[in-house]
Amino acid sequence: MNKEEYLAYLSYINNGKWHQIYNDLKSQITCQKTKYADFCSDQAIKNKSYITIFDSDYPLYCNNVWNPPFVLYYYGNKQLLKHKIIMITGNISISNIIEVKDSIENFSKEYVFCNEAWKGLDIQLIDYLISKNKNIIIILACGIEYAKNSLPKKWFDYSNLLFISEYPSNxxxxxxxxxxxxxxxxxxxxxxxxxxxxxxxxxxxxDQFLNIGKDVYCLDDIQNNLNEDNFNKNLINEGAGKITSITDLILK
Incomplete structure (x- = not known):
């Protein structure tokens, strides 16, 4: 077993939990026969659908965060990680969604839209991005096989989409x-x-963006600002960048 497979094994038996993986790696625990057999039978492991921090193609920018993930499991088009990536999200319905969708059409294939697939606006955005043949990366909070039970099947069939998770399949x-x-x-x-x-x-x-020196932009819209639950205006007042259209970011 090489060091990459050993690290994937530790991720598998610890369900992707960073501190437990770290402790086992530090202690260099021995593989248990039964657990190793289960590990080898996992489809993601069979297909080598993961990247470890020891691999040459591990995304270097992941090293910039606190506790960089030891293993990233993936499903889909891994080449999307080489593009310019914009995270776009929201958790309140907005009145100018049509304008946002129109703006998205102005982005070329060099751009990828990152999202975490929260219910509501995020799901609506992802469906629209797929309908317009845009590039998408979805970061999961569960294993990829587990996600297949709750997310639309058409997402997993879409060729310009990449799912990423630091958690084993289920x-x-x-x-x-x-x-x-x-x-x-x-x-x-x-x-x-x-x-x-x-x-x-x-x-x-x-905070995760700010901690590694990355900019945060908020969509500023008069109608949306009338919703007291929408804190975009507050965030702008606290120093977030203000944009009136996401196409403002194409040249950034």
């Missing part, structure tokens, strides 16, 4: 994993675009 979502994935979103994206923000629910995601 691991479930938790409060911890929902926060932990934010550092991966920040690592791979050039900057964050918030279409809307329900109160302070995006604080952890915003």
């Amino acid at each position: 691991y479930h979502t938790s409060k911890i994993t929902l926060k932990a994935r934010n550092r991966i979103s920040a690592a791979i994206s050039n900057y964050l675009v918030l279409l809307s923000c329900y109160k302070s629910t995006m604080n952890n995601l915003i």
Whole structure:
């Protein structure tokens, strides 16, 4: 077993939990026969659908975050990681969604849109991006096989989409994993675009971007600002970049 496979084994038996992987790696624990057999039978392992921190194609920008993921499991078009990546998200419905969709059409194939597939606006955005043949990366808070039970099948059939997770195939979502994935979103994206923000629910995601010196932009819209639950205006007042259209970012 080489060091890459050993690290994938540690990720598998510890369900992707960073500190447990770290402790086992530090202790150089011995592989257990039964657990190793289960590990080898996992489809992602059979297909080598993962990248470890020891691999030459591990995304170097992931090293910039606190506790860089030891293993990234993936499904889809891995080449998308080489493009310019914009994280675009929101968790309140917005009145100018048509204008946002029109703006998205102006982005060329060199751009990739990163998202975490929250219910509501995010799902709507991803469906639209697929309909317009845009490039997409989705960062999961669970294993990829687990996600197949809840996300649309057409997403997994779409050729210009990449799923990324630091959790083995069937691991479930938790409060911890929902926060932990934010550092991966920040690592791979050039900057964050918030279409809307329900109160302070995006604080952890915003902090992950700011912690590694990346810009945060908020969509500023008069009608959307009338919604007191939308904190975009507050974030702009606190120093976030203000944009009136996401096409403002094409040249950044």
